[in-house]
Amino acid sequence: MNSLIFLGTGDAMGVPRVYCDCDICLEARAEGINRRFRSSVMVDGAAGQFLIDCGPDWRKQMELIGQRFTHKILVTHAHFDHIGGLPEWADACRWTGTKGEMYAPLVVLELIQVQFPWLSKHIDMIAVDEGISLAGWKITGWKVNHGHNGYSYAYRLEQDGFAWAYCSDSIGLGTEEKQPLYGLDLLVLGTSFYHETAEYSTRSVYDMVEAEQLISEVKPVEAVYTHMSHHVDVRSNYPLPAGVVLAQSGMKLILEKE
Structure with missing residues (x-):
């Protein structure tokens, strides 16, 4: 059975913010329901598993699900909150003697190699510009x-008539x-x-009001x-469209037709 596990559901800074004493950060700091690591998911099934993104919380995320290693990671873009865990993953590959496999568009791989030029010693970097099967x-x-943050990549995944997409960092799609x-x-x-009330030109990710139009x-x-940032309280009863829910750490979804 194919499943999707949410390892992290937070924005670039995670929740709680280290500097913040808002109600949501205080609740999260007490190990509450709003505690959010940087966004990452695990796709798991009989044919194998892989992560999408590997932020700086990767090690803690692995420990929380009782897993010590992952072999394959698909990356959306080269921002720190999505790749900050790659050095730890590469070190794990080194010490276990296992060559990791990192998948991303070529331009993203090139940016990652500039930031972490030694990763290729322990990780095979595989371009996905023509599509891939995992x-x-x-x-x-x-x-x-x-x-405001440039560009990211989204992914559409299909198997046995089930189609889903992961689009974590986007706004104003054409x-x-x-x-x-x-x-x-x-x-x-x-x-x-x-x-979000900030000037639109300074923003980088949809808010839920805008997302409703997209949905x-x-x-x-x-x-x-x-x-989600520390302005989102998953305890709140937001007026979401039918069939829409807020992700929570550890949430598991079945990726198959009913």
Whole structure:
């Protein structure tokens, strides 16, 4: 049975913020329901498993699910909150004598190699620009607008008639960028706020109000919001569209047709 496990559901800084004493950070600091590591998911099934992204909380995320190693990681973009755990993963590869496999578009691999030039000693870097198959999933990626932060990549994954997409870091998607989001059984979408009031030109991720418009257009069967800041309280009763829920650490979804 194929499943999706949310290892991290937070934005670039995670929750709680180290400097913050807001109600949500205080609740999270007490190991509450709002505690969020940087966004990452595990895709697990009979044909294998892989992670999407490897942020600086990777080691803690592995420990919390009782797993000591992962062999394959698919990366969305080369921002620290999505690749900060790669040196620890490479060190684990070194000490276990296992060559890791990292998958990403070529431009992302090149940026990672600039930041961590020694990773290739312990990790095979595999470009996915022409698509890839991992753990039985047919995966295609495409560049998406990341607003003030440039660009990221989203991925559409298909197997046995089930289609889902992971789009953690995007905003204001254009017509072509939206096309792979149609016909989905599940959309995992980054929404850092319920409603963000900052000047639009300074922003980089959808808020939930904007996401509702996207959901109404592409019409996934279900959707999960992730990549949430300390302005989101999962205890709150936000007016979300039908079939939409907020991700929580450790949440597990079945990736198969009912």
